Amino acid sequence: MVDDDRAVRFVLATALREAGHAVTAFDSAQAVQAALDAGTRAPDLLFTDVRMPGDDGLVLLERLKRAHPRLPVVVMSAYTDISSTAGAFRGGAAEFLSKPFDIDEAVALAGRALAQREQSPDTAVAPEPAEDDRLIGETPAMQQLFRAIGRLAQAPLSVLVTGETGTGKELVARALHRESPRARKPFVALNTAAIPAELLENELFGHEAGAFTGAQKKHVGRFEQADGGTLFLDEIGDMPASLQTRLLRVLAEGEFFRVGGRELIHVDVRVVAATHQDLDALAAEGRFRADLLHRLDVVRLHLPPLRERRDDVPRLAARFLRAAATRFDTAPKRFGKPALERLRAYDWPGNVRELENLCWRLSALAPGDVITPADLGDALDGGRRREPGDWDAALKAWARDRLAAGDDGLHAEARERLDRVLLDAALEHTGGRRTEAAARLGLGRNTLTRKLGARGKRTRRQGKDGSSSPT
Numbered sequence: 381m382v383d384d385d386r387a388v389r390f391v392l393a394t395a396l397r398e399a400g401h402a403v404t405a406f407d408s409a410q411a412v413q414a415a416l417d418a419g420t421r422a423p424d425l426l427f428t429d430v431r432m433p434g435d436d437g438l439v440l441l442e443r444l445k446r447a448h449p450r451l452p453v454v455v456m457s458a459y460t461d462i463s464s465t466a467g468a469f470r471g472g473a474a475e476f477l478s479k480p481f482d483i484d485e486a487v488a489l490a491g492r493a494l495a496q497r498e499q500s501p502d503t504a505v506a507p508e509p510a511e512d513d514r515l516i517g518e519t520p521a522m523q524q525l526f527r528a529i530g531r532l533a534q535a536p537l538s539v540l541v542t543g544e545t546g547t548g549k550e551l552v553a554r555a556l557h558r559e560s561p562r563a564r565k566p567f568v569a570l571n572t573a574a575i576p577a578e579l580l581e582n583e584l585f586g587h588e589a590g591a592f593t594g595a596q597k598k599h600v601g602r603f604e605q606a607d608g609g610t611l612f613l614d615e616i617g618d619m620p621a622s623l624q625t626r627l628l629r630v631l632a633e634g635e636f637f638r639v640g641g642r643e644l645i646h647v648d649v650r651v652v653a654a655t656h657q658d659l660d661a662l663a664a665e666g667r668f669r670a671d672l673l674h675r676l677d678v679v680r681l682h683l684p685p686l687r688e689r690r691d692d693v694p695r696l697a698a699r700f701l702r703a704a705a706t707r708f709d710t711a712p713k714r715f716g717k718p719a720l721e722r723l724r725a726y727d728w729p730g731n732v733r734e735l736e737n738l739c740w741r742l743s744a745l746a747p748g749d750v751i752t753p754a755d756l757g758d759a760l761d762g763g764r765r766r767e768p769g770d771w772d773a774a775l776k777a778w779a780r781d782r783l784a785a786g787d788d789g790l791h792a793e794a795r796e797r798l799d800r801v802l803l804d805a806a807l808e809h810t811g812g813r814r815t816e817a818a819a820r821l822g823l824g825r826n827t828l829t830r831k832l833g834a835r836g837k838r839t840r841r842q843g844k845d846g847s848s849s850p851t
């Protein structure tokens with residue numbers, strides 16, 4: 381074992397010796413190398429720290445794996461970010477132990493690793509992620525997730541990422557791709573819920589010229605675009621039944637026809653699917669094909685909601701404020717302590733995305749460099765999760781009032797208000813990008829523009845007659 385920390389060497393070596401192993405401990409990678417060069421027999425198992433003076437543990441790992449490909453290596457580190465864990469697994473590590481670790485766990489691991497001694501696959505070196513793409517998470521649940529990503533990235537298995545909206549499912553899919561041997565091939569994402577059902581098949585599998593009216597040119601679908609790489613299917617629970625059947629067949633056979641095509645297309649695609657829905661329940665109700673679920677769900681990664689990892693809030697917030705400052709070309713703002721406490725206490729129904737949107741908004745609008753609770757205003761409604769029932773009740777109360785007041789034409793007005801709320805939410809969600817907002821609402825871009833136009837007129841009119849809002 382190699383570690384520059386004397387205490388770790390002592391504790392681990394003692395425990396391993398007590399378990400019956402012969403242990404030699406070194407304080408640096410160079411010392412190990414010197415011993416091997418001097419003719420010491422290569423070990424059956426190596427435990428190595430990552431950050432040490434001189435060569436680090438990953439360099440040692442790489443060198444030893446070249447000479448002894450079957451040597452199991454356990455990498456130990458206090459740095460459990462994805463690039464460290466993935467770097468370790470990519471280098472051929474058998475296991476990753478986060479420090480501080482449980483000593484019994486380490487001993488059990490040694491037993492397992494010695495029993496297995498499997499050859500590790502050859503893999504390509506992935507590019508370093510940009511800061512914006514890196515998942516932040518110091519909480520145990522996230523650290524565990526990062527280890528799983530590091531390990532899974534190497535295997536060509538289908539992965540199902542579950543978690544509430546805005547928890548970072550797409551970021552996980554990107555990390556799986558980035559750290560995989562496919563990293564230099566495309567990562568293609570498709571949000572199943574954002575595309576009208578009748579266009580989805582076309583989007584996924586493409587079409588030939590003349591396949592249907594309006595199909596003048598051949599269109600290459602997302603499956604083909606992702607060939608050799610990763611296809612991320614978001615909101616898979618919203619996929620229509622007929623397409624579920626087709627997807628299942630394609631996944632089973634690895635080949636398909638474009639719409640209106642005769643040529644069989646072969647693809648090598650790793651599918652990562654994501655959902656915020658309970659697919660097991662949907663499958664039990666017959667609304668999602670159980671056999672498709674089995675195929676997508678070879679491994680499941682769950683992203684906990686932000687309210688279950690509040691300790692990550694400050695770091696995430698700091699990242700988002702930094703990103704916004706870079707974009708706006710200003711000095712980054714920061715949250716004062718009282719504001720940060722409120723953020724930590726809040727329930728985050730929109731999860732990380734809600735926090736991100738809030739940070740961008742405050743970067744643009746908060747008056748000072750230090751953000752105060754007053755700046756937060758009523759952006760955080762006391763940490764209360766809004767239930768769908770609230771909405772129904774408020775609408776009903778409004779309708780009752782208006783009926784009692786003798787109004788007619790409620791329906792038109794309610795629809796206008798519904799449109800307005802949905803549009804505002806969608807535009808806020810997409811940072812003002814109209815095409816994407818329309819897609820997320822399931823509207824055509826033209827419909828959206830028309831509604832935005834109608835809204836402008838209505839707002840002006842409303843200013844004059846001063847009618848009140850239902851909620």
Ligand SMILES: Nc1ncnc2c1ncn2[C@@H]1O[C@H](COP(=O)(O)OP(=O)(O)OP(=O)(O)O)[C@@H](O)[C@H]1O
Nearest residue numbers: 514515516544545546547548549550551732733736
């Ligand atoms: N752990 C994290 N570290 C840094 N940024 C994050 C993290 N999780 C999420 N984000 C950011 O939050 C936003 C939402 O994440 P993402 O789109 O991956 O969520 P999602 O679960 O796929 O959402 P949806 O279900 O609505 O599609 C993104 O801008 C992403 O970069």
